[in-house]
Amino acid sequence: MRKFREFFIEKLILICGLAAIFFVVLIFLFLLKEGLSVFGTVSPLKFLLGKSWYPISEPAQLGILPLILGSLLVTLGAAAISIPIGVACAVYIAEIAPLKIKEVLKSGIELLAAIPSVVLGFIGMVTLVPWVKSMFHLPTGLTALSGSIMLAFMAMPTIVSIAEDALYSVPKSYKEGALALGATHWQAIYRVILPAASSGILAAVMLGIGRVIGETMAVMMITGNAAVIPQSILVPIRTLTATIAAEMGEAVVGSEHYFALFAVGIVLFVMSFAINVTADLFLHKKK
Amino acid sequence: MRNPKRAEKIAFFFLFLATLLIVVPVGLIVVIIIQKGSPAINWQFLTDIPRQGMRAGGILPAIVGTVYLVLGAIIFALPIGVLSAVYLSEYAKDNFLTRIIKLAIINLAGVPSVVYGLFGLALFVVFFRFGASILSGSLTLGIMILPIIITTSREALESVPYSFREVSRSLGASKWQSISSIVLPNAISGILTGTILGLGRAAGETAPILFTVAAFYLPQLPSSIFHQAMALPYHLYVISTQVPNVDEKIRYGTALVLLALVLFMNLVAIIIRYKFRKKKKW
Amino acid sequence: MVKFSIRALNIWFDAVHALKNVTMDITANEVLSIIGPANSGKTAFLRMLNRLNELSENFRMSGEVKLSRGNIKDMDTELLRKRVGMVFALPLPLPLSIFGNVAYGIKMHGIKNEKRQREIIKQALKQAYLWEEVKDRLDESAFKLSGGQQQRLCIARTLALKPDVILFDEPCSGLDPISTAKVEEAMLRLKTDYTIVLVTNNVKQAARVGDKTAFFLSGELVEIDKTDKIFTTPTDKRTDGYIRGKFG
Numbered sequence: 001m002r003k004f005r006e007f008f009i010e011k012l013i014l015i016c017g018l019a020a021i022f023f024v025v026l027i028f029l030f031l032l033k034e035g036l037s038v039f040g041t042v043s044p045l046k047f048l049l050g051k052s053w054y055p056i057s058e059p060a061q062l063g064i065l066p067l068i069l070g071s072l073l074v075t076l077g078a079a080a081i082s083i084p085i086g087v088a089c090a091v092y093i094a095e096i097a098p099l100k101i102k103e104v105l106k107s108g109i110e111l112l113a114a115i116p117s118v119v120l121g122f123i124g125m126v127t128l129v130p131w132v133k134s135m136f137h138l139p140t141g142l143t144a145l146s147g148s149i150m151l152a153f154m155a156m157p158t159i160v161s162i163a164e165d166a167l168y169s170v171p172k173s174y175k176e177g178a179l180a181l182g183a184t185h186w187q188a189i190y191r192v193i194l195p196a197a198s199s200g201i202l203a204a205v206m207l208g209i210g211r212v213i214g215e216t217m218a219v220m221m222i223t224g225n226a227a228v229i230p231q232s233i234l235v236p237i238r239t240l241t242a243t244i245a246a247e248m249g250e251a252v253v254g255s256e257h258y259f260a261l262f263a264v265g266i267v268l269f270v271m272s273f274a275i276n277v278t279a280d281l282f283l284h285k286k287k
Numbered sequence: 288m289r290n291p292k293r294a295e296k297i298a299f300f301f302l303f304l305a306t307l308l309i310v311v312p313v314g315l316i317v318v319i320i321i322q323k324g325s326p327a328i329n330w331q332f333l334t335d336i337p338r339q340g341m342r343a344g345g346i347l348p349a350i351v352g353t354v355y356l357v358l359g360a361i362i363f364a365l366p367i368g369v370l371s372a373v374y375l376s377e378y379a380k381d382n383f384l385t386r387i388i389k390l391a392i393i394n395l396a397g398v399p400s401v402v403y404g405l406f407g408l409a410l411f412v413v414f415f416r417f418g419a420s421i422l423s424g425s426l427t428l429g430i431m432i433l434p435i436i437i438t439t440s441r442e443a444l445e446s447v448p449y450s451f452r453e454v455s456r457s458l459g460a461s462k463w464q465s466i467s468s469i470v471l472p473n474a475i476s477g478i479l480t481g482t483i484l485g486l487g488r489a490a491g492e493t494a495p496i497l498f499t500v501a502a503f504y505l506p507q508l509p510s511s512i513f514h515q516a517m518a519l520p521y522h523l524y525v526i527s528t529q530v531p532n533v534d535e536k537i538r539y540g541t542a543l544v545l546l547a548l549v550l551f552m553n554l555v556a557i558i559i560r561y562k563f564r565k566k567k568k569w
Numbered sequence: 570m571v572k573f574s575i576r577a578l579n580i581w582f583d584a585v586h587a588l589k590n591v592t593m594d595i596t597a598n599e600v601l602s603i604i605g606p607a608n609s610g611k612t613a614f615l616r617m618l619n620r621l622n623e624l625s626e627n628f629r630m631s632g633e634v635k636l637s638r639g640n641i642k643d644m645d646t647e648l649l650r651k652r653v654g655m656v657f658a659l660p661l662p663l664p665l666s667i668f669g670n671v672a673y674g675i676k677m678h679g680i681k682n683e684k685r686q687r688e689i690i691k692q693a694l695k696q697a698y699l700w701e702e703v704k705d706r707l708d709e710s711a712f713k714l715s716g717g718q719q720q721r722l723c724i725a726r727t728l729a730l731k732p733d734v735i736l737f738d739e740p741c742s743g744l745d746p747i748s749t750a751k752v753e754e755a756m757l758r759l760k761t762d763y764t765i766v767l768v769t770n771n772v773k774q775a776a777r778v779g780d781k782t783a784f785f786l787s788g789e790l791v792e793i794d795k796t797d798k799i800f801t802t803p804t805d806k807r808t809d810g811y812i813r814g815k816f817g
Binding site for chain 2: 014021026027033086088092110123126156187190210214241245265273275277
């Protein structure tokens with residue numbers, strides 16, 4: 001009886017252990033199942049590189065290049081802001097801040113990670129958007145720049161905490177060695193500690209970017225959602241994620257539009273998969 | 288770099304500045320929401336249905352909807368997540384399969400939230416014909432928080448000293464007996480922490496529930512898991528972007544309730560972690 | 570009467586050949602002391618007798634170990650470990666109450682009746698000379714006991730299962746001399762009812778409590794004999810050297 005119960009439970013545990021694989025595969029399969037149908041009407045190349053996204057006109061034009069460029073633009077903008085600030089903050093927390101302040105800073109950053117994205121989007125709408133509008137004398141503040149700033153902010157917890165871990169795990173002897181040779185603390189940081197933690201920091205940056213590309217609500221609320229190829233960072237744009245979120249509610253199940261949105265989902269899934277696998281390789285390189 | 292001490296001072300100043308650039312806005316956001324949202328909070332706001340096209344009244348259906356969704360998600364994700372963590376920490380050998388599982392968990396954690404929404408739509412709403420319902424939304428959110436629960440539970444299990452397992456086995460307890468009577472009870476605080484963090488995440492997410500459960504306006508409480516429901520984050524989205532002329536007070540009030548809910552859960556998680564760490568017996 | 574008979578036993582952990590071709594018998598109702606320097610395979614040998622080595626993924630073996638004529642390989646591990654109890658090097662109470670620690674094994678083996686449990690636990694604690702010290706605080710955490718008390722608790726925990734054999738893996742290495750004396754006293758009284766195998770780094774302890782003594786070196790059994798003989802006229806030069814402190 002005991003043996004039988006044990007056998008049953010161990011099988012159950014094994015099945016649950018495989019759950020993560022099961023769900024990743026299931027997600028991918030269902031995206032494919034619904035998304036691949038769109039390629040009956042539009043070729044994959046035309047889908048990815050088509051310059052117009054008019055899913056409900058007759059005939060529908062299903063080119064997602066403007067959306068890809070929109071995502072890319074806000075992501076690059078966010079990366080340009082968040083990487084230097086995030087890494088600098090990680091260095092400050094890991095190396096310079098006194099113990100008590102360190103705890104306060106870390107909980108501040110955890111707090112940021114906990115704020116729901118729709119709340120940040122709302123705050124961005126009422127504070128950041130008007131500020132961008134008056135700052136650059138624009139007709140609207142709903143721009144790629146506003147999105148970039150907000151996304152940079154949202155990527156911070158990921159970048160700071162993972163980079164801080166990487167910096168913290170550099171053996172103390174490295175730093176002590178540099179200090180013993182007469183280097184200042186700052187010299188030890190940028191000549192010894194930063195290079196030693198570089199692969200972890202790279203992983204932090206990649207995961208931060210992954211977070212940015214996948215972010216939906218905030219970006220939808222503050223980037224204006226214009227599906228045109230952006231000419232500057234001060235115009236409204238529309239991202240891949242926002243397109244799905246904004247349009248799926250109106251798309252009829254089984255329509256071309258519905259399939260096309262799933263195909264956009266495939267693109268997002270593949271991108272996040274690639275980013276996460278690469279980041280994981282960097283994270284485990286040293287170990 | 289002729290004067291390394293001065294260079295150091297300048298560098299440290301900039302590092303400090305960068306830190307302020309992150310931490311100060313966080314504090315400001317919280318302060319603004321509390322300041323502008325708290326005037327809206329009163330008994331009626333918390334217990335009434337929305338009225339006049341969501342421009343007046345309260346947000347009770349959204350609060351209740353979110354509570355249902357979060358509970359549903361946890362009922363689904365907790366057993367699977369904990370057993371999965373048990374597999375990884377107690378049974379998995381260092382082999383290819385284990386590496387694939389770990390990679391799958393990382394990817395599950397990285398899938399964009401709106402893609403979860405698509406998946407939930409395709410699988411639960413359309414394929415299983417659950418329709419847009421609390422059931423579909425809960426399952427979607429449950430899968431989304433699975434990696435959080437697995438990762439934190441696994442850490443908690445692995446922090447239980449190996450010797451306890453050895454002693455238990457040496458007394459003739461079977462592997463599962465050792466896990467269920469020694470390892471799991473001593474990992475409970477970590478598992479609880481992970482669960483609550485997962486709850487917080489599920490409560491705040493909007494994109495996964497957009498097409499799987501969320502109702503634009505449903506001025507009554509849901510009565511079955513096969514019904515649609517309102518949810519706090521979606522309600523905040525709706526009244527800030529879809530409905531014109533909503534009093535700012537109501538928007539801030541809704542944001543405050545959502546923020547308070549999520550932060551409260553995080554706070555509870557932190558307190559549990561802290562208390563158990565102090566109480567730890569080994 | 571022979572309790573354990575070990576024939577051509579080899580043990581590997583990955584590529585490390587931890588025990589080489591060991592053949593010996595362990596007599597019932599005696600104390601067998603096993604001595605030898607670190608990494609000589611003593612602990613691997615001890616953990617072979619209750620198949621605890623099998624918890625390591627990289628463990629392999631050849632040869633056979635018989636307990637009262639039955640090959641332990643064919644036995645149910647849980648029942649074998651109930652018959653062959655073990656006390657570890659450091660006092661390792663489980664994170665339970667004093668009562669819970671002693672009751673743990675019998676509960677796992679299906680004794681649910683609380684009255685029955687209380688009887689067994691009282692007897693086990695008495696046998697381990699701990700009853701008088703803890704009888705009024707059985708519900709307290711086991712971690713509140715002193716090191717020596719904890720180790721006697723671990724002995725009681727094993728005794729509650731009514732084993733045939735008790736394995737001691739350097740049970741006094743973390744204890745002060747007075748606690749050590751108490752544990753040794755317990756061992757000597759237990760040998761009338763149990764077979765005891767004691768691995769120890771302390772040569773004097775082996776001499777004090779062992780009826781027989783076995784000397785291991787680099788995974789080989791160098792010799793096994795009556796304790797008096799080993800300590801006065803050992804057959805092998807290496808045994809002599811170790812006892813006189815040449816290997817430390």
